[in-house]
Amino acid sequence: MTKGLTMRLIPALIMASFAGVAGASGFALQNQTGSGNGTAFAGAAAAAEDAGTIYFNPAGMTYLQKGHNISVGGTLLRRTINFDDAGTVSNSGLAPLHSPRDDGGDAGGLSLIPFGYWAYSLSPDLWVGVGVSPTFGNKTEYDFEFTGRNAGYFAEIKQVNINPSIAFKLNDKVSLGAGLNIAHNSTHFKQGVPLAAGPFPANNFIDIKGDDWAYGYNLGAMFQLSPSTRVGLTYRSEIKFKLEGDYDVATAVAAGGNATADHKIKATLKTPASASLAVAQQLSDRWELLGDITWTEWSVVDDVILKIKSSGTSLAKLSYNFKDTWRVGLGANYKYNDQWKFRFGVAHDKSPVKSAQDRTMTLPDSDRTWLSLGAKYQLSKVSSVDFGYSHIFFKDARTNRRVTTGFPGAETLRQTVNGKWDNNTADLLSVQYNHTF
Template identity: 40%
Template sequence: MTKNPLNPRLHKPALKAVPAALLGLLGCSLAQAAGFQLLEQNASGIGTAYAGSAAVADNASTIYFNPAGMTELRDREISLGGSLVDISAKFRDNGSFTGTPPGVPTLAGNGGNAGTTNLVPNAYLSWKLSPQLWGGIGISAPFGLKTEYDDPWVGAAHARHFDVKTLNINPSLAFKVNDTLSVGAGINYQRISADYLRTISVAPLPTPIGVLPLQASSVSFRANDWSWGWNVGVLYKPNEDTRLGISYRSAIKHTLDGSLNTSAPAAAAPAVAAIGNSGAYTRIKLPETLIISGAQRVNAQWEVLGDVSWTGWNSVQDVNIVRTSSVAQPITPTGASGATAQTLEARFRNTWRVALGANYALNNAWTLKGGLAYDRTPVAAAETTLVSLPDGNRTWLSAGAQWRPDADSRVDFGLAHIFVKDTDINNNQLAAGRGLVRGSYDSRIWLMGVQYSRAF
């Protein structure tokens, strides 16, 4: 059989004990797809803007996008990749208001660049168990979010630091029904952790135990959870030039247990701690996703790819942080056990993403890639935009290449620039003592990725 550069696969020759180092490496905290979903589950898809993600099945990372695609792989394959993500998010003030009386020290400033630069790695292994059955495992980070503001920052009582990380362990099976149809399924054991820090209030607070300098004090919420989900996929090949894929990943419900802790200037620290420290939890339902993909080889050199995906973000509405123990001196109802200490009003909506891409076989060793995509934000309005997630509609422009040094190895390179529509914010938390943040965000994202895949 002659090797086709666009389809090299036709050339046939106790989980909770995961080490802390692995959690730190793979539990990355970024947000590149709309909301805080991470599309960077491989680097090989960056060059085509992840068009055809559930149909391509050209390396072991298909375990995440469509487990049925393992039937297109050889006896054993590994895929190791990483994506460097650079995010810029700069706030422009347009009438933010803290509500404090004149002459009272309060919060001000634009907070600098709230974006970060981080690495999102992933790892996959698949193997052929029988002529019709494949098994595999993937380790990745499906969701993540990180924003961090510099001082001074007018929105510090909304959030100064917000960091959500996930780690997903995804054992999977695929069954080849016949030469045209394959099915796959997997289970997901997912860890999520949250680290949230904000200034307690925009102004000092008179209390029975004295006037507390809450504009110079902070409260943090740290919590984590492990939970289960599942995913399924189907791959249909009416002929050797056409592949159609559909995959579904379930929603995963998490209950994050942790604590609320305060810090304050030395003189006020004991009093602030007395009214703020307690156990706490929050519940969040990470969204389900559906992907429909196609890959069509036009001729020996060209292959076109398409992708439509849906994410059920309306599972994320009001996120309540609830105390599990009373503070030492509860001077307000929110200090009692079972009381809601704070509510993050996300009010997300469901979203769609569409992508188109193409591969061009330059020669037997090199394939060039390109892609475009449009990704709608789940943030519904300026009034529900959170300073921890200043998200906007996104347009992807991607390019990349694949190098095949030998019959068993592939190295993928990808580069993408994501244009983010300016994001308006008009989040009013004056009644809660956190002020009004009004203005807009100027944001942009760069992605660079490398992935090594090998059959053996």
């Protein structure tokens, strides 16, 4: 009983402040450290600068100061999402649908994303640690009168990861690491129900909720090729969630009353595997260059089929049709003096969305470019603080999303939402405190 309560409280305490809007492509969060934010997370799998290496490459723990290493902090993330309708239309062969002309307002918002890490040296060659951080998340919320509401007007994905890890230093050249990922995912989605013409009902919507615990792993290796060159290689596994929850429908009927339907449902959601190759190159006593290339297997996010829990009957389908993506980053650290280190970075992150027809209202993802800067201030011999800021530019994106009714495999086209998102941006401000003893 106590164990079950604890497993529920861990995500609840973190989610109390976390309602993340994705910083990396898809609905991934690239906000796990303040030090990494200053370099656009370039070369994170080779940096090994603080306990946050547990997430990016657990083998990096062997490069930390002996004893206890603690890093805690958070990121404020502000995202703007502005939709511009470009001629949403109903299927001409059917009765016209409710189609309000409302662009939905700013569907982004402000989020706080906390993180914390602890690493400890059991011996000069053996390290253990644990990290707790959100790894995937997204929150998008348009006004209820949003033109594209029948294709989705609210979505929230929250995923927190508890990451116990171990690292071993084989020799002066090679270190290996591994971690267990204990993850909790909570997904909440709302969309309108296509109805024939008439007054626009305030209670016409589908409300879907589900959550689950699941497990995965991550592996890492670091190679000290020379005193000035370090290479990191890391892999994080796919995690498969068997979500269970509720599917609630409320619709207005012709007589002016309401019709409702409530179901206990189940669905399978996968979060993707990823792999990164990174390098940290010491150019001089003051300058360090960082770089990486990262692959993410977004193609595992295809169709999410909602099924009635008791019978297994397919009830509805959420279609994403993602493709695998690549991210490249380049950053630098400049040691100004014994107290100050300054950081710079740039990165380009490809979107997993294949086409305008695949782009959803609640995840209007597009290619993005990061520009970042930051600093580390050494408070004392055992403590320091990191600051990081990133501005993310999103490529303009279009949608012609189809709205259908009917069960999966027997859908009828009711509407096509046509529109675009222009000049969407995100700003990330991070603070991180580091302490060793």
